[in-house]
Amino acid sequence: xxxxxxxxxxxxxxxxxxxxxxxxxxxxxxxxxxxxxxxxxxxxxxxxxxxxxxxxxxxxxxxxxxxxxxxxxxxxxxxxxxxxxxxxxxxxxxxxxxxxxxxxxxxxxxxxxxxxxxxxxxxxxxxxxxxxx
Amino acid sequence: xxxxxxxxxxxxxxxxxxxxxxxxxxxxxxxxxxxxxxxxxxxxxxxxxxxxxxxxxxxxxxxxxxxxxxxxxxxxxxxxxxxxxxxxxxxxxxxxxxxxxxxxxxxxxxxxxxxxxxxxxxxxxxxxxxxxxxxxxxxxxxxxxxxxxxxxxxxxxxxxxxxx
Numbered sequence: 001x002x003x004x005x006x007x008x009x010x011x012x013x014x015x016x017x018x019x020x021x022x023x024x025x026x027x028x029x030x031x032x033x034x035x036x037x038x039x040x041x042x043x044x045x046x047x048x049x050x051x052x053x054x055x056x057x058x059x060x061x062x063x064x065x066x067x068x069x070x071x072x073x074x075x076x077x078x079x080x081x082x083x084x085x086x087x088x089x090x091x092x093x094x095x096x097x098x099x100x101x102x103x104x105x106x107x108x109x110x111x112x113x114x115x116x117x118x119x120x121x122x123x124x125x126x127x128x129x130x131x132x133x
Numbered sequence: 134x135x136x137x138x139x140x141x142x143x144x145x146x147x148x149x150x151x152x153x154x155x156x157x158x159x160x161x162x163x164x165x166x167x168x169x170x171x172x173x174x175x176x177x178x179x180x181x182x183x184x185x186x187x188x189x190x191x192x193x194x195x196x197x198x199x200x201x202x203x204x205x206x207x208x209x210x211x212x213x214x215x216x217x218x219x220x221x222x223x224x225x226x227x228x229x230x231x232x233x234x235x236x237x238x239x240x241x242x243x244x245x246x247x248x249x250x251x252x253x254x255x256x257x258x259x260x261x262x263x264x265x266x267x268x269x270x271x272x273x274x275x276x277x278x279x280x281x282x283x284x285x286x287x288x289x290x291x292x293x294x295x296x297x
Contacts, residue, residue: 030189
């Protein structure tokens with residue numbers, strides 16, 4: 001009786017193991033990573049390139065600044081689109097550029113005024129000296 | 134006399150088998166279309182259930198998914214052979230309970246095998262999660278297989294003990 005039960009138990013265990021193996025071999029559930037990389041959006045970094053001349057010194061700060069300013073201006077020019085014109089963003093940008101231009105013009109005018117005064121003074125001095133002579 | 138006939142419910146069982154495969158494939162195609170329109174981003178259905186699009190080239194829990202082309206052919210052949218074998222056993226078996234459980238397992242296995250052959254991997258789209266803990270994504274074929282195995286285990290453990 002006991003042996004019979006033992007054999008029966010063994011048979012059931014074998015069957016259970018077989019069915020579990022069947023389950024794991026046929027299932028195809030896949031683990032989800034929180035943010036798995038999309039193979040289509042991955043971009044390779046460009047390889048490092050040696051500079052043309054190793055003895056070359058880096059550009060001075062002023063040169064760098066002027067270079068970046070030029071870049072900014074060119075970017076601003078390129079930023080203008082038909083969409084900007086239609087949405088009215090261009091007018092705002094124009095206003096900002098006008099304000100900046102006005103500031104620069106005022107500075108130039110002030111400098112010119114100072115120069116004129118200096119010139120007038122020098123001319124007057126010249127005249128005085130001539131008269132005195 | 135009728136009970137001894139091995140293919141008594143042949144057409145019924147075959148119809149269930151085909152229906153299971155059609156159901157599985159139809160859901161996969163439908164989900165693929167929905168996901169294509171949604172740029173393959175997961176859709177939240179319930180606070181604990183998402184619809185995602187994952188292609189599994191391996192077996193359960195994404196195991197052996199880096200095997201390449203050999204892996205694809207091996208697993209598709211394996212699941213196809215096991216599926217057909219189980220279908221034949223189900224057709225030959227007299228017990229209705231075992232028949233249905235084996236049919237479910239074979240239907241799921243063949244459904245996944247078809248995916249492996251046509252798409253190169255099984256499409257999983259059901260994603261159950263609790264906060265950040267995600268259960269591996271699965272599909273309808275996996276549900277069929279699990280249901281069939283549970284029925285088989287139930288039959289092995291409980292019914293055998295009841296009969297003595």
